[in-house]
Amino acid sequence: MDIIVQKYGGTSVGTLERIRRVAKRVVAAAEEGKSVLVVVSAMSGETNRLVGLCSEASLAHNGREYDVIVSSGEQVSAGLLAMILNDMGSPALTLLAHQIPVLTDDTHGSARIKDIKTDVIKKRLAEGFVVVVPGFQGVTEGGDITTLGRGGSDTTAVALAAALEAEVCEIYTDVEGVFTTDPGLCADARKLGKISYDEMLEMASLGAKVLQTRSVEFARKYSIPVLVRSSFTDSEGTLVTMEDEDMEKVVVSGITYERDEAKISVVGVPDRPGIAARIFKPLTDAGINVDMIVQNIGTEASTDLTFTVSESDFDEAMTITKATASEIKAADIVGDRDISKVSIVGAGMKSHAGIASKTFTVLAGEGINIEMISTSEIKISCVVESKYMELAVRVLHKAFGLAHEPLV
Amino acid sequence: MDIIVQKYGGTSVGTLERIRRVAKRVVAAAEEGKSVLVVVSAMSGETNRLVGLCSEASLAHNGREYDVIVSSGEQVSAGLLAMILNDMGSPALTLLAHQIPVLTDDTHGSARIKDIKTDVIKKRLAEGFVVVVPGFQGVTEGGDITTLGRGGSDTTAVALAAALEAEVCEIYTDVEGVFTTDPGLCADARKLGKISYDEMLEMASLGAKVLQTRSVEFARKYSIPVLVRSSFTDSEGTLVTMEDEDMEKVVVSGITYERDEAKISVVGVPDRPGIAARIFKPLTDAGINVDMIVQNIGTEASTDLTFTVSESDFDEAMTITKATASEIKAADIVGDRDISKVSIVGAGMKSHAGIASKTFTVLAGEGINIEMISTSEIKISCVVESKYMELAVRVLHKAFGLAHEPLV
Numbered sequence: 025m026d027i028i029v030q031k032y033g034g035t036s037v038g039t040l041e042r043i044r045r046v047a048k049r050v051v052a053a054a055e056e057g058k059s060v061l062v063v064v065s066a067m068s069g070e071t072n073r074l075v076g077l078c079s080e081a082s083l084a085h086n087g088r089e090y091d092v093i094v095s096s097g098e099q100v101s102a103g104l105l106a107m108i109l110n111d112m113g114s115p116a117l118t119l120l121a122h123q124i125p126v127l128t129d130d131t132h133g134s135a136r137i138k139d140i141k142t143d144v145i146k147k148r149l150a151e152g153f154v155v156v157v158p159g160f161q162g163v164t165e166g167g168d169i170t171t172l173g174r175g176g177s178d179t180t181a182v183a184l185a186a187a188l189e190a191e192v193c194e195i196y197t198d199v200e201g202v203f204t205t206d207p208g209l210c211a212d213a214r215k216l217g218k219i220s221y222d223e224m225l226e227m228a229s230l231g232a233k234v235l236q237t238r239s240v241e242f243a244r245k246y247s248i249p250v251l252v253r254s255s256f257t258d259s260e261g262t263l264v265t266m267e268d269e270d271m272e273k274v275v276v277s278g279i280t281y282e283r284d285e286a287k288i289s290v291v292g293v294p295d296r297p298g299i300a301a302r303i304f305k306p307l308t309d310a311g312i313n314v315d316m317i318v319q320n321i322g323t324e325a326s327t328d329l330t331f332t333v334s335e336s337d338f339d340e341a342m343t344i345t346k347a348t349a350s351e352i353k354a355a356d357i358v359g360d361r362d363i364s365k366v367s368i369v370g371a372g373m374k375s376h377a378g379i380a381s382k383t384f385t386v387l388a389g390e391g392i393n394i395e396m397i398s399t400s401e402i403k404i405s406c407v408v409e410s411k412y413m414e415l416a417v418r419v420l421h422k423a424f425g426l427a428h429e430p431l432v
Numbered sequence: 433m434d435i436i437v438q439k440y441g442g443t444s445v446g447t448l449e450r451i452r453r454v455a456k457r458v459v460a461a462a463e464e465g466k467s468v469l470v471v472v473s474a475m476s477g478e479t480n481r482l483v484g485l486c487s488e489a490s491l492a493h494n495g496r497e498y499d500v501i502v503s504s505g506e507q508v509s510a511g512l513l514a515m516i517l518n519d520m521g522s523p524a525l526t527l528l529a530h531q532i533p534v535l536t537d538d539t540h541g542s543a544r545i546k547d548i549k550t551d552v553i554k555k556r557l558a559e560g561f562v563v564v565v566p567g568f569q570g571v572t573e574g575g576d577i578t579t580l581g582r583g584g585s586d587t588t589a590v591a592l593a594a595a596l597e598a599e600v601c602e603i604y605t606d607v608e609g610v611f612t613t614d615p616g617l618c619a620d621a622r623k624l625g626k627i628s629y630d631e632m633l634e635m636a637s638l639g640a641k642v643l644q645t646r647s648v649e650f651a652r653k654y655s656i657p658v659l660v661r662s663s664f665t666d667s668e669g670t671l672v673t674m675e676d677e678d679m680e681k682v683v684v685s686g687i688t689y690e691r692d693e694a695k696i697s698v699v700g701v702p703d704r705p706g707i708a709a710r711i712f713k714p715l716t717d718a719g720i721n722v723d724m725i726v727q728n729i730g731t732e733a734s735t736d737l738t739f740t741v742s743e744s745d746f747d748e749a750m751t752i753t754k755a756t757a758s759e760i761k762a763a764d765i766v767g768d769r770d771i772s773k774v775s776i777v778g779a780g781m782k783s784h785a786g787i788a789s790k791t792f793t794v795l796a797g798e799g800i801n802i803e804m805i806s807t808s809e810i811k812i813s814c815v816v817e818s819k820y821m822e823l824a825v826r827v828l829h830k831a832f833g834l835a836h837e838p839l840v
Contacts, residue, residue, distance in 0.1 A: 040489050074508065081448050082515040089518075092526050093511035096504035100482065103501035107490040110497075118500050122530045123575040167531040 025149060027059045027190040031159065031181035034068035035198040036255035037101045040108075046196070046255060047108045050154055054114055059149040061188065063159040063181040064105055066097025073097075087132030091161070091171045095121075098158030098177070106156045116154040119144060121161045121169065126180065128162035128170045135162055135170035137179065140187040157184065175236035182239040186246035193248050195235060196255035201262030202227065202234055204426040205279040209417050212427035217260070219277055220267035226369045226403040227280050240264065267371050275379060276370035276424040279417050285315065286338035287363050287396065287407060288345055289330040292355025302352055303329065306344050312337045316365070316398045316405060326355070330396060332407065335361055363395060364413035367405040368420060374401045386423040392416055433557060435467045435598040439567065439589035442476035443606040444663035445509045448516075454604070454663060455516045458562055462522055467557040469596065471567040471589040472513055474505025481505075495540025499569070499579045503529075506566030506585070514564045524562040527552060529569045529577065534588070536570035536578045543570055543578035545587065548595040565592065583644035590647045594654035601656050603643060604663035609670030610635065610642055612834040613687040617825050620835035625668070627685055628675040634777045634811040635688050648672065675779050683787060684778035684832040687825050693723065694746035695771050695804065695815060696753055697738040700763025710760055711737065714752045720745045724773070724806045724813060734763070738804060740815065743769055771803060772821035775813040776828060782809045794831045800824055 030050065037043050046062075053060045065071075074094045102118045109116035124144055128135035148155050159177025162170045172179050178195060185193035200215055202224065207213040219227075221244035225237060234252050243250045243264065253261025293299055300319070307314055317331045333341045338361050349357045373379050383404055387394060392415065396407035408416055421427060438458065445451050454472075461468045473479075482502045510526045517524035532552055536543035556563050567585025570578045580587050586603060593601035608623055610632065615621040627635075629652035633645060642660050651658045651672065661669025701707055708727070715722055725739045741749045746769050757765045781787050788805075791812055795802055800823065804815035816824050829835060 040485070043489070077448070077508070077512060078515065081451070081512045082519045084515075084519055086515045086518050089511040089514045089526060092514075092528070093508050096507045099504045099507075100485070100501050103497040104485060104489045106497045106500075107486065107492075107494045110494050111490045111492055118497060120500070120575075120577070167528075169528070 025059050025146070026057065027061065027149065027188045028053060029061045029063065029181050029185040029188065029190045029193045030196060031063040031177060031193065032065065032196045032255055033177070033198065034065040034071070036196050037064050037066075037105065038068040040104065042255075043101070043105050044108055047105060047112055047114075049196070049255070050105075050109060050116075051112055051114045054154055061145065061149065061155045061157065061184060061190070062105065063157050063177055063184060064098060064101045065159050065177040067101050070097040070100070085133075088168060091132045091169045095158070095161040095169050095171050098160050102156045102158040106154075109154055109156070114154055115152055116156055117148065118156045118158070119148065120158060122163045122167055124157070126157075126162040126183075128164060128172070130164045130168065130170065132170055134173035135164075137162060137172070137183050140183055142187050145184075145188065173238075175239075178236040178239035179242055182242045182246075182248055182250060185248045186242065190248065192251055193243065194251045194253065196253060197234060198254065198256065199234055199252075200254045200257060200259045201252050202264075202278070204277065205417055205421050206281070209281075209414050210421045210427070213421065214427060215259070216262050216277060218263045218265060218270070220371045221264060222267065222402055223277050223369050223371050224264045226367070226400065227278055234262075235264065273372060274370065275372040275376045276368055276426065277372075278369050279420045279424070279426065280367045280369060281413055281417055282315075282365040282367075283410065283413060284335040285332045285363055285365050285407070286335045286341075286359065286361040287330060287332050288338075288341060289328060289358045290345060290349050290354045290356075291328050291358060292326045293329050294353060295325050295327045299352060300329065303345065303348050304331075306348055307333075307341060310340060310344055312341050312344070316396055316407065318396050318398060332363070332365065332396070362410050363407050364410045365405050365407050366413060366416045366420065367403050368424065369403045371402050373403075380404050382423065383420065386419050387416055390415060390419055433467050433554070434465065435469060435557065435596045436461060437469045437471065437589050437593040437596065437598045437601045439471040439585060439601065439603045440473065440663055441585065441603075441605045442473040442479070444604050445472050445474075445513065446476035448512065450663075451509070451513050451516055455513060455520055455522075457604070457663070458513075458517060458524075459520055459522045462562055469553065469557065469563045469565065469592060469598070470513065471565050471585055471592060472506060472509045473567050473585040475509050478505040478508070493541075496576060499540045499577045503566070503569040503577050503579050506568050510564045510566040514562075517562055517564070522562055523560055524564055525556065526564045526566070527556065528566060530571045530575055532565070534570040534591075536572060536580070538572045538576065538578065540578055542581035543572075545570060545580070545591045548591055550595050553592075553596065581646075583647075586644040586647035587650055590650045590654075590656055590658060593656045594650065598656070600659055601651065602659045602661065604661060605642060606662065606664065607642055607660075608662045608665060608667045609660050610672075610686070612685065613825055613829050614689070617689075617822050618829045618835070621829065622835060623667070624670050624685060626671045626673060626678070628779045629672060630675065630810055631685050631777050631779050632672045634775070634808065635686055642670075643672065681780060682778065683780040683784045684776055684834065686777050687828045687832070687834065688775045688777060689821055689825055690723075690773040690775075691818065691821060692743040693740045693771055693773050693815070694743045694749075694767065694769040695738060695740050696746075696749060697736060697766045698753060698757050698762045698764075699736050699766060700734045701737050702761060703733050703735045707760060708737065711753065711756050712739075714756055715741075715749060718748060718752055720749050720752075724804055724815065726804050726806060740771070740773065740804070770818050771815050772818045773813050773815050774821060774824045774828065775811050776832065777811045779810050781811075788812050790831065791828065794827055795824055798823055798827055
């Protein structure tokens, strides 16, 4: 059985008219002889409406009942698509999470998929049905409804593709694919034909607009090719897949950025083992996500430690870190909410020297000061003053030749 | 375990404010030491919205997917009530149809309950939870969602009460109970304290506004006392229960009516066995519900046969019956869409003679001609010209002393 999984996001199923357009694509795939499993999000706006009802109903968050309520949005859009497919002469039916079942742990609101049974789905596909599955939802062993967190429908789709050993998981969304950088910042940004899982993960905000991070991790783990494309055009989209030789030839795939970052430096930290843990544990406990961490070797027995958090967490992070700083007798603490992060991503980077120094040279050439640097095998991130962010993206995009020609 | 089942209709859970009011009633019952199971309808307007989406999506009716979509309304209101109960300090959780399970046949849109398992519910009640169940929905053996038809939440509540051997099933709605007649027609109509299952069923339209017929049949079968009361006042409501001696003392319990009826007479029907079947089978096949049937003994070898249908079915019924009449060589066919039905209902009637003649005398005294008569053990129905309907209700309500004093 040649199985393909297609996932349509909230905008793609936002109106009945759009659901009909989706149905035509599904029918086309079915007519090519594929067994098609479709995962849908809730109609756009619907999840927000349901979440709004929950917050209005109750201040205390009741995760179990929240999931019962919020998951109903996908149930409706799945039913509507199945109806319309039948109208078009393509036999289709929904299978809800409890019918498959899609088993998760019981972390309501951000449950993890533990297991997906495939017997029922395979039976229905073999009978010639298009199977429509509401994304974003699962059930616990006890049958309680769970949800996978925002954007969880991507994860549902990739997980189902993995369980069914599908040829490909097609993610239909309102963008045409993954671009070399934000076309809103760089008019000559180009759509990438192919990108590796790792690059996709490192593309951070740029990638996350397109595909939920967790679903990419899932796809990488099970080697599921994921094709990201627009449900509104016939453009070919971007294939997220394993790294191949082609990709290594391409040194830099894209320039990504994070605008709403903030930086906190703890200055004059006594250089003792366990100090970093003392600083970061209270932040983690408060649910604050720390992004970059840089530690400079200080003079004598003290060191400086700088890290970034998202701007919305800045005030809380400062309060917490000030308390810690005074406990560990750090000399000072300095905060700056006026910074952004610019990153160069590319799988080919690991076999090419000089990308870092080229980056620094290009930025220096524009008089842009780099406040923090952090590197991984396939990514170099620089923190700069926010006002230089757009300029930095544009000059790097140009310097690495990203606008010139199709990359693959 | 002293279990009570409470059911709240769409108007009672129409807004979050109203759901909070419902929650207070539930908490009060729980604080009296009862184990409370609550069944809820969808928030008023929600089922219509979802049904509207379905009709807009598809002209062909897809019952299976219709049920997936429409059942989501009750899922949401159930979740909201459970959230709010927890907020009020009363531990509560939802159990959806597939979790209990509430097993039905696979007649989507009007499924019949086959079995209800009670283990999971009883376990949760014993743990001290209020259990909130979305009404109107069930699952097939294969886990497909089904719905029980409009008003099906009443049936869910009574069926759960039966399965759990609950003390009582309380149905909270937007009326205060069952009245001796429509208070809109008779200012002195009174609320009945008690009524038998049979009377409730015979109350037809008057009763059906309060409680779905199927749920009354269910309650009668399992002898579940059903208390119908308003969720907006503290009024005591009407207890629907087994007939007892008290009730037999009351000769007439209420006057009910059906405004939108129409009458068809097939005149000069050859009086042969099988003729009635020839006339009614085509109507049944067309889904037309025939209400009263009266056959007059005719002269010689022919007879007249008169029956009523609802006014909305009149044109189609006339067309069908004209065809049959010509096949069976009836002399003529006469239709009248300008009639109404007035009925006198009372369990005490069977042991009291003279109710019929009193009815006819009272109507004759007002110059109201009776066009058809049909009687059962506890009901006398008269078809009259529509313009006399209100008058007939009022004079009968007065003549049988229904306005005077509490009946039980």
